[in-house]
Structures are given as C-alpha cells and as structure tokens.
Amino acid sequence: MEKTPLGKTDLRVTRLGFGGIPIQTVAGHDEAVAVVRHAVARGINFFDTARGYTVSEEIIGEALEAHRDQCIIATKTPSRDVDGVARDFETSLSKLRTTYVDLYQFHNVMDDDSLAKVMAPGGPLEYLQMEQRRGRIRHIGLTSHRLETVVKAASTGRFATVQFPFNYIEDAAAKELYPLAHRLGLGVIAMKPLAGGVMRNTAAAIRWVLSQAIDVAIPGMASIDEVEANLKAAAAGVPGPDELAALERDRQEIGPTFCRRCGYCIPCPEGIQTNFIASSELFFKRSGWGRLTKSHVETFHKGLDCxxxxxCEERCPYGLPLSEMVPAISRRMLDRINGLGLKP
Ligand code: SF4
Ligand code: SF4
Structure with missing residues (x-):
C-alpha cells in the first residue's frame, strides 16, 4: 500500500490508517484482535488509539505484538500534568505490550488554557521530551477539535504532528491548518474521515479525504469487512462526479445540525453540557450503549432544564439551533435509554 512520510518525522505511514475507537465495541476480545491483525496482514501500518478508548490499547497491543517493527503505534493522554501524563504513558506501554510509542499525542487540547498546561515550563511536554531522549517515545503530537487551538499549537513548532477532524463536511482544516502544517513540516493526521460515521457513502468519503493534503486518514474499523471496504476505497482513487454529488447530498442533509465537538458552546449558565448533548446521538451510535454511565443519564436529565x-447558540460557530436541539436530544436519549431498559 502507498506510504508517505509523516511530516518531517522518520515515520513512513500508509495513507489509510486504523482508527482505534470502534474496535472497543466489538463483541469478543479475540474477534477484536483478529480485526486488527487482519489490518496488519493487509498492509496497514499506522494504528491510532488512546488511553481513553477503554480496551482499545489492549486489543491493539495484543494484535501488534508479533508485528511491532512493521507498525507505527500512536496513542494519547488526556492528562495535563506531569504525574498524570507519566502514569498514562506507563499504562499505555504496558497495555500496548511495547517498550516505545512511535507517536505520543496530547489528546483533545481544547483551548488556550489546556495548551498552556501542556507547554508549561517543567510540564507535560518537557516530560515527554525527556522520554523521547530516553528512546521511549519517537515523536510527540497533539489532537484537537478546535481549529484556533490546533493552529496555535502547530505554530509553536514543538509538535511533530497534528490530528484534527477532517472530512467532506468538516473541511475547515484545509484552509487554515494544513498550509501551516506543511510549511512547518508537521505530519497531518485526519481523524473522523467519515464524520464520526455519519457519511453514508463511506467509500467516496474516504477517497475524498485521501485525495486531500493529508498524510494519513484514520477511519475506525470494527470488522474485517470494514477493513476490506476501506482498503478497496483507498485503492480506487479520487471520487467521480456521482460520488461527489452523493457527498454533497450528505453535507446538505447532515450539515444543519452536525455538532463538530469543538466545545465553543460551553459553559451554559444552567450548567448543561451542551457540547456533549449535541454530539451524544452520534457518540452512542459509534461507541455503543456500553459506554453509558449514570453521569450521562444525569446530563440528559439536566438538558431538559434548558x-x-x-x-450557547450565539457561541456555536456552526450556528446550531441548540436551544431547540439540547432539550429535544435529551428527551430522545432518555426515551431510548428507558425504552431499551438500560441501567448504567
Ligand atoms: S439555550 Fe439552554 S443549553 Fe443553551 S446556554 Fe441557554 S440554557 Fe444552556
Ligand atoms: S454545539 Fe456547536 S459549539 Fe457546541 S460543540 Fe457542537 S459544534 Fe461546537
């Protein structure tokens, strides 16, 4: 499969990578491991996971143990202090059954405050740089859902890669982030190439993303069939006019209420987690109801107090009608939870 340098790093990645979120929803540990092994056997070499993706690191670690030298493993920490990052890093090494991580990323750096914590003197970034000198980390990157923050982080020149949502209906990174990243030699990782599972024509969506100025796209894969479908799409080249028209129909249909998870809308004066609620239907569709917690249920109950x-609407850069969406989604989610008899 076609490989490309990941920015200025010494890593050469397959342009189709493996996103590690949905693998945690596969029923059966051995089945999940088999999906990852199939991806390796079919030539995919970039695997992205995170400390926050429950059993994803364990599954990927077991699957890749015998193929470690062929594979590039990227994982992430949500922590913003040295102790938390150190703890997460050691846990990731253990779960991933490896002595080094190829790309270690700060997960979802949401705003200036979060970036400042990461980059504080004597803070998490310096800690990871020490691990890099020890040879336990090859490169350090970050991920974000907020364009202005990831642009600011990229501009510092202290990260080797950036990971940001990028797909046919979320293409803002192409204008602001990617030219900067290419000028500075940062690796560009496109997360959510299928917009978190909402694109119906998945083959066209993948082909479109791979035709853009990215190094690697990481669709989530939860079955051998999905691995094969993504490989087939990646091999097929740029989408034709009919597929572009189908993608455009998706954009028209999904666009008006699609939450990009950027978090600009919070805080709500009533303490409602508007950003979580706005993206929750998609979140549970992708991650499964096994991720439901009592706290989520409380969040939906709180959403009814809107x-x-x-x-929040005035802050949302995408103009989502949140004053209508928040109570309506909260009601729908509570009805589904009750209807399914779920007890988190
Ligand atoms: S519209 Fe509702 S959810 Fe949004 S800020 Fe106001 S109370 Fe909170
Ligand atoms: S509702 Fe709007 S501001 Fe809030 S997370 Fe979603 S896209 Fe961002």
Whole structure:
C-alpha cells in the first residue's frame, strides 16, 4: 500500500490508517484482535488509539505484538500534568505490550488554557521530551477539535504532528491548518474521515479525504469487512462526479445540525453540557450503549432544564439551533435509554 512520510518525522505511514475507537465495541476480545491483525496482514501500518478508548490499547497491543517493527503505534493522554501524563504513558506501554510509542499525542487540547498546561515550563511536554531522549517515545503530537487551538499549537513548532477532524463536511482544516502544517513540516493526521460515521457513502468519503493534503486518514474499523471496504476505497482513487454529488447530498442533509465537538458552546449558565448533548446521538451510535454511565443519564436529565436563553447558540460557530436541539436530544436519549431498559 502507498506510504508517505509523516511530516518531517522518520515515520513512513500508509495513507489509510486504523482508527482505534470502534474496535472497543466489538463483541469478543479475540474477534477484536483478529480485526486488527487482519489490518496488519493487509498492509496497514499506522494504528491510532488512546488511553481513553477503554480496551482499545489492549486489543491493539495484543494484535501488534508479533508485528511491532512493521507498525507505527500512536496513542494519547488526556492528562495535563506531569504525574498524570507519566502514569498514562506507563499504562499505555504496558497495555500496548511495547517498550516505545512511535507517536505520543496530547489528546483533545481544547483551548488556550489546556495548551498552556501542556507547554508549561517543567510540564507535560518537557516530560515527554525527556522520554523521547530516553528512546521511549519517537515523536510527540497533539489532537484537537478546535481549529484556533490546533493552529496555535502547530505554530509553536514543538509538535511533530497534528490530528484534527477532517472530512467532506468538516473541511475547515484545509484552509487554515494544513498550509501551516506543511510549511512547518508537521505530519497531518485526519481523524473522523467519515464524520464520526455519519457519511453514508463511506467509500467516496474516504477517497475524498485521501485525495486531500493529508498524510494519513484514520477511519475506525470494527470488522474485517470494514477493513476490506476501506482498503478497496483507498485503492480506487479520487471520487467521480456521482460520488461527489452523493457527498454533497450528505453535507446538505447532515450539515444543519452536525455538532463538530469543538466545545465553543460551553459553559451554559444552567450548567448543561451542551457540547456533549449535541454530539451524544452520534457518540452512542459509534461507541455503543456500553459506554453509558449514570453521569450521562444525569446530563440528559439536566438538558431538559434548558431555559432557551440561546447563550450557547450565539457561541456555536456552526450556528446550531441548540436551544431547540439540547432539550429535544435529551428527551430522545432518555426515551431510548428507558425504552431499551438500560441501567448504567
Ligand atoms: S439555550 Fe439552554 S443549553 Fe443553551 S446556554 Fe441557554 S440554557 Fe444552556
Ligand atoms: S454545539 Fe456547536 S459549539 Fe457546541 S460543540 Fe457542537 S459544534 Fe461546537
């Protein structure tokens, strides 16, 4: 499969990578390991996971143990202090059954405060750089859902890669982030090439993303069939006019209420987690109801308290009608939880 340098790093990645979120939803540990092994056997060499993806690191670690030298493993920490990062890093090494991580990323750096914590003197970034000198980390990157933050982080020149949502309906990175990343030699990882599973024409969506200025796209894969379908799509080249038209129909249909998970809308004066609620239907569709916690249920109950003040709406850069969406989604989610008899 076609490989490309990941920015200025010494890593050469297959342009189709393996996103490690959905693998945690596969029923059966051995079945999940088999999906990852199939991806390696079929030539995929870039595997992205995170400390926060429950059993994803364990599954990927077991699957890749016998192929470690052929594979590039990327994982992430959500922590923003040295102790937490150190703990996460050691746990990841253990779960991934490896002595080094190829790309270690700060997960979902959401705003200036979070970036400042990561980059503080004597802080997490310096800690990871020490591990890099020890040979336990090859490169350090970061991921974000907020364009202005990831652009600011990229501009510092202290990260080797950036990972940001990028797909046919979320293409803002192409204008602001990618030219900067290419000028500075940062590796570009496209997360959510299928917009978190909402693109219906998945083959066209993958082909479109791979035709853009990215190094590697990481669709999540939860079955051998999905691995094969993604490989087939990746091999087929740029989408034709009919597929572009289908993608455009998706954009028209999904666009008006699609939450990009950027978090601009919070805080709500009523303490409602608007950003989580707005993206929750998709989150549970992708991750499965096994991720449901009591805290989520409380969040949906709280969503019913929306006063329609529209503070969140005014902050949402995508103009989502949150004063209507938040209570409506909360009600739908509670009805589904009750209807399914779920007890987190
Ligand atoms: S519209 Fe509702 S969810 Fe949004 S800020 Fe106001 S009270 Fe909170
Ligand atoms: S509702 Fe809007 S501001 Fe809030 S997370 Fe979603 S896209 Fe971002």
């Amino acid at each position: 006063q329609a003040c529209r503070t």
